[in-house]
Amino acid sequence: MPDQPVIDSGLTLHRYPLLASIDSPADLRALPEHLLSAVANELRGFLVDTVAETGGHLAAGLGVVELTIGLHYVFETPFDRLVWDVGHQAYPHKILTGRRDRMRTLRQQGGLSGFPKRSESDYDCFGVGHSSTSISAALGMALAAQRLGERRDVVAIIGDGALSAGMAFEALNHAGSMDIDLVVILNDNEMSISPPVGAITNHLARLLSGKFYTTMREGSKTALRGMPQLRHLVGRWEEHMKGMLMPSTLFEELGFNYIGPIDGHDVHAVVKTLRNIKEMPGQRFLHVVTQKGHGYEPAEGQPVTYHGVTPFDRRTGELRKGASKGPTYTQIFGGWLCDTAERDARLVGITPAMCEGSGLTQFAKRFPDRFFDVGIAEQHAVTLAAGMACDGLKPVVAIYSSFLQRAYDQLIHDVCLQDLDVTFAVDRGGLVGADGATHAGSFDLSFSRPLPKLIIMAPADENECRAMLRTAYEYPGPAIVRYPRGTGPGVAIDPMADALELGRGVVCRQGANIAILAFGSMVTPALQAAAALDATVANLRFVKPLDGALIEALATSHDLLVTVEENAIAGGAGSSVAEWLAEQGLTTPCVHLGLPDRYIEHAEHAQQLAECGLDAAGIEASVRAAFSRFDLHRLLPATESTPDPAMTSPRAVRQQGSGGG
Structure with missing residues (x-):
């Protein structure tokens, strides 16, 4: 013990x-x-x-x-x-x-x-x-x-x-x-x-x-x-x-x-x-x-x-809540679902016994005849959605990442193989704090990325989450929007946000020498690290399909690429970038940061990110260590707060040279 x-x-x-x-x-x-x-x-x-x-x-x-x-x-x-x-x-x-x-x-x-x-x-x-x-x-x-x-x-x-x-x-x-x-x-x-x-x-x-x-x-x-x-x-x-x-x-x-x-x-x-x-x-x-x-x-x-x-007053039962940090991603999904249901009578909401946890409470009250809680039956939830999609409905499956694991065959065989129009709102993507390893959404990008015909998106902020949900719903096939537990960085939400162009990312910060390719929740800490590194940051938005044109432009104009994701490194979004670079014959060195090859135990979410080297300090330290290994540290800006580039990063990260670079 x-x-x-x-x-x-x-x-x-x-x-x-x-x-x-x-x-x-x-x-x-x-x-x-x-x-x-x-x-x-x-x-x-x-x-x-x-x-x-x-x-x-x-x-x-x-x-x-x-x-x-x-x-x-x-x-x-x-x-x-x-x-x-x-x-x-x-x-x-x-x-x-x-x-x-x-x-x-x-x-x-x-x-x-x-x-x-x-x-x-x-x-x-x-x-x-x-x-x-x-x-x-x-x-x-x-x-x-x-x-x-x-x-x-x-x-x-x-x-x-x-x-x-x-x-x-x-x-x-x-x-x-x-x-x-x-x-x-x-x-x-x-x-x-x-x-x-x-x-x-x-x-x-x-x-x-x-x-x-x-x-x-x-x-x-x-x-x-x-x-x-x-x-x-x-x-x-x-x-x-x-x-x-x-x-x-x-x-x-x-x-x-x-x-x-x-x-x-x-x-x-x-x-x-x-x-x-x-x-x-x-x-x-x-x-x-x-x-x-x-x-x-x-x-x-x-x-x-x-x-x-949460902690509460034992005498009165009053729950102690911290200061409001804005809507959670779960609440953003719930609001989008109700707004879309008002406009489209074909929309139905499905959840495997997670009405409150997945943000469907208001939808269930306002549209009871279009709400289906199937109990703890994830496999049935996904195939039920497939059957509905076959005959003209537009099902939205609200499910935790760690529970979608239990319906993997149904995702492959019943939805993706038949190219059915099912939207998956995948909550709790990434680490989940006190609930620990059993509920962490550490693997969904890895297990869903190989599936043909499936679109996968990860929002960097609240408004992008809303836009991605619309994108997924309007896409005439299977699509996943994967978002984390809790709140985002505080971006204002436009209820009329347009759908995104499929497979297109965006550059959030222009720098030199280093390009950080961030996915979803990692865009914010990547931007924080980039300020000390004078690095370029790209929000890829789509795990599948990748924005190949953007990746090529960054690979040919920078000395080092760094992918960052709140998912297992093995088979994840960074692996997808490495595969694409190899196919194109591009040899720019590439470092992949993500969840290490072990289960992350319960702690506060910020503590878990720091343990995995996925907070801003961890990303910066890993990039500086990589530059030292590739003998590129002369290109880095020196700051008093940054560690000696010759030092090895204390975080467990897996580095992979792309195309033998």
């Missing part, structure tokens, strides 16, 4: 004496069961205290406090495996598994990750961040245990939102067909499957998970093995009796023994049911009903707002 800062939480823990005594799940299991309700109250209060300081995901964790306690109380973790889906709800798990005193470092550079992470703790048996992976991973672990002869329990905990994804049902279908011991727990926090539950349903769940029922159920299978017709009749009777009282039929048909629903905030009911389930063989499916944000009134009333929060 890497060294991480430890923050003394003594000032808070004096209010939580039981929680202060729990340094591991073994300490929790040593407590008498009658104290678990008190532990839940303390855990919930401590969670609110710490997230109020750091920000992060709150409402989901509040909803699983009792479930988390019950799981660690009944199962012998970490030998038994708990696989959390998505990871938003795993903060209570972190607190109970030896990380309590580091919770104030959450999502900060060098601190705890906001998601389960294998390198952080032995209790995090599977790293997550994207949804719907838990059942597949848990099944893999159960099969490994079976193969290696290890008698351990494996439990997947999945939310009802994540259960909407096809991958979850693929895993359920596979698991149900096997002879395997596996527990799947559905955390139903939106009441989307069952009505409210109470004492009767809790009693029924305990009964169905108890030894008497289990013995009768398994014994009848053995006794009736030689009488298939009677066995089938008894099985159908059992299924229909349970189906009359609870939503079990689907999961029973998939091969699971369904138990529930139970009240997920009754810690004693949770523990009793989990103990019974632990003694049962085969595939078990426990349905737990919880309330997102439970126990903290502001989060109970606004679970969407308090899903992910």
